[in-house]
Every structure is written in structure tokens, then in C-alpha cells.
Amino acid sequence: QKEVEQNSGPLSVPEGAIASLNCTYSDRGSQSFFWYRQYSGKSPELIMSIYSNGDKEDGRFTAQLNKASQYVSLLIRDSQPSDSATYLCAVTIGGAQKLVFGQGTRLTINP
Amino acid sequence: DGGITQSPKYLFRKEGQNVTLSCEQNLNHDAMYWYRQDPGQGLRLIYYSQIVNDFQKGDIAEGYSVSREKKESFPLTVTSAQKNPTAFYLCASSIPGREGYEQYFGPGTRLTVT
Secondary structure, three states: OOOEEEOOOOEEEEOOOOEEEEEEEOOOOOOOEEEEEEOOOOOOEEEEEEOOOEEEEEOOEEEEEEOOOOEEEEEEOOOOHHHOEEEEEEEEOOOOOOEEEOOOEEEEEEO | OOOEEEEOOEEEEOOOOOEEEEEEEOOOOOEEEEEEEOOOOOEEEEEEEEEOOEEEEOOOOOOEEEOOOEOOEOOEEEOOOOOOOOEEEEEEEEEEOOOOEEEEEOOOEEEEEO
16 A cells, blocks of 8 residues: 555546545554645645644635545635646655655646 | 755766756755656655754665755765666755644756666
């Protein structure tokens, strides 16, 4: 089992709809969870961090964490074509300063 | 401007040559990291350093070496022992926040070895 798993996609969502991205992780002791957005050919950009169970909202983005189910998700409301990118889930495993990344989910927003 | 710089953006080398990738940050971050990304894949940790003059191996350290002589700088050397060096190399840095360590990335160096 991979330490951090994401559906590689591609996930196709119509403009204006809600995009839902999911991630599961293996280490029950993980404390910190992050979502990065990566445009093609560019480096990852941190868009959300979450540390407690529940929802965390920032503009059109909502991160959801369920530690009991070892599951973290990212919702993007009112999806825009500019949201088309690969979204990487990252989780601290084995130490607060080390991140393990999922393989990423490629999201396409269709106008 | 505060940030993380990596140079060069593109690098081409012949097989059998060592090559050093530069990473500099002026964010006053204590920790720095090197990752490798292959096409369609996530990031894999090569080395990381939490303080000056100290660093630890990540998951794929074989064929790589690093140094951390200054807080601002964390260069990565890709040696000829690295079997598949062609990849996108990303440097990151972090500082403890209220709840955890958020890592921020430089623009990356794309290395091609032929």
C-alpha cells in the first residue's frame, strides 16, 4: 500500500461546478496535511493546509480532514478554467518536517 | 523580494558527469529540502536539512550529495552514480508555523542527461 494515494485522473469538471479531489494516507500518526496545485511545467504551489478534523475554508477552496478514516479531500467551488492543473496531496509521515506526496490528480475544467 | 531561487532553469549534461544544482532562499527558513519529480509522478524526497551543517537522507538519496554550509544555501550534486538522473528537481524550504511546517518550493531545475 502506498503511503499517500490519489486517483491520478484525469478528472473532468464543467466550469462553475464543484471539483472534488480525494486522498488517503496510511500513517495514523500523521498530523499535517497539505494540498498543492501544480501547473504543467511549473513547481507546486501551496494552496491549503489542514491540521484538525473537519473543514477548513479559504475562498473557493475547502479542505476536509477525517483522521479516523485517514482521508483528506479538497473541494473547489465555482470551478474556473484556470483551476485546471495537477493537485498534489502531501502528508507528514514519520516526522513533522518530512512530507510524503501522492502522485497527483490531474483536473481539467471544461468551459 | 523574498523567495527561493534555483538555477539554472534547464541543464543538459553528458552521462558520466557530475552536476551541481543551486538552491538559495532569503526567507530565513531553517529547513530545506530537495525533491525529484518524474513525468506523471509525485515528488520524492532526496535529502533534507533542518539546520546548518546537518542533513539527512530522504527516500532516494543514492547517487546524490548535498551540503549545508550556510542557512541560505542547499546545493545538490547529482553524481555519475545516479542511474536515471533526468528529472525535474525541486528545492523547498520551511519554517515552523502555528500548527505545522509548510513547505514552499522554488521554480525547479529540469535536468537532462544524455
